[in-house]
Amino acid sequence: MDKIDALKRTDIFAGIDDSLAARLGELAVMRGMEKGEILFHSGEKAKGLFAVVSGKVRIYRSSPAGKEQIIHVFGPGRAFAEVPMFQGTDYPASAQALTRGKVLFFSRDGFCRMIERHPDLAMATLGLLAGRLRSLVSQVSALSLKEVPARLATYLLLLQSSQLTRELELDLPKGQIAAYLGTIQETLSRILKKMCEAGLIAMNGKRITILDHDRLALLAEGEEQL
Amino acid sequence: MDKIDALKRTDIFAGIDDSLAARLGELAVMRGMEKGEILFHSGEKAKGLFAVVSGKVRIYRSSPAGKEQIIHVFGPGRAFAEVPMFQGTDYPASAQALTRGKVLFFSRDGFCRMIERHPDLAMATLGLLAGRLRSLVSQVSALSLKEVPARLATYLLLLQSSQLTRELELDLPKGQIAAYLGTIQETLSRILKKMCEAGLIAMNGKRITILDHDRLALLAEGEEQL
């Protein structure tokens, strides 16, 4: 896939006009990534902005003790590392490839100059940041207000909402999902088991079927317990 | 309450500087809403951004079958419809006033025009959102990676960094601080006591003195325990 095509498929640059796309294309560098590869570390000086072309990238932070909290997981078409473009200069979190794939890279200076000159690009970026802000706010409240079962229920319902059926396939290994939910594999495993026993879901490896959508929603709201 | 005041109390524009606030203030329109009033319908083209000044607004979607799903309920200070506003897309959900109240409205056209005329407004708003994202990222990771003592230590050091002396005054009732740290009054109280006993701080009501800055910093990093 060529660069211009790829960048038109990203959330930030969707809908831009051709001449601008061409110029951004000159700016962009396509690069491959291997599974497990670190794209940047938290605290490092930001060199630029990324957009996923193929594969998956996780944005996370780790504690000295080695525990990790996943902040986001981005798939094709999603841009990341925008924050240091506009505030501060170092990455607030680390990025690692979850799979083999490709990313587009835009250097910081070039991108900033583009934004200043093109108001609609600025608007698109504002939209992107506003969306991120929203998801982080709900992540914060979930982490501090809800217990793991409620967070898991929310996650399952979110995954399912993008499906047509009552089935869903976990898009990440369970350990990664646990890290996203702010917990660990073992706890996740136990809670999934409880959910099965309670008749809320059925599980078969990575495939999960929602059996009782309403009670799962109650659980997600914290109005009911497991 | 006047417009400038109100917009400074909103989540997205909190911490905005005065000149920017003044310019946004020109753009903003304060309007009343009656209980039950529909502010916009899902699928409508986004005309702008709202922020609740007083009262409550619910964001909901209704299915073809007539069933309604409430997605959010927003109270004073919360902005909504930012994403579609910045992206120029349709409203993905509907908004209805749950109570009598007031909202601030920022029209998309006006905002766009202002951005075109003042590119620095775009950069400033981007910087604002980016800064909030940065702090939210830290909050998310702190909640799951650090224990309460470490979060509290971080908070104290943050408060103190804006002071000239080693003393600091708690800006919120302790119950509120506890909520911010993702815990409860009682726990906070106990940990403060422990910190006193360990000689890290001295406490006198709402006034706290940092006695051992270095060890507090180690605690905040999770490198040491209480």
Place this chain on the structure above:
DNA sequence: CGATACTTTGAAGTGTGTCAAACTCTGTGG
């Protein structure tokens, strides 16, 4: 000075993390 809000302290209960081990699945190479 009394009422209300805030804070502190104690005892008991619980969700979740830790450690350790067994188990399953997948793909690889002999």
Place this chain on the structure above:
DNA sequence: CCACAGAGTTTGACACACTTCAAAGTATCG
């Protein structure tokens, strides 16, 4: 095709940080 390695997953026993519940103590303000 089987055996093996390695990652991912599940399970159990145990420890502990934190919450809950309850009550007493302390500020603050009319």
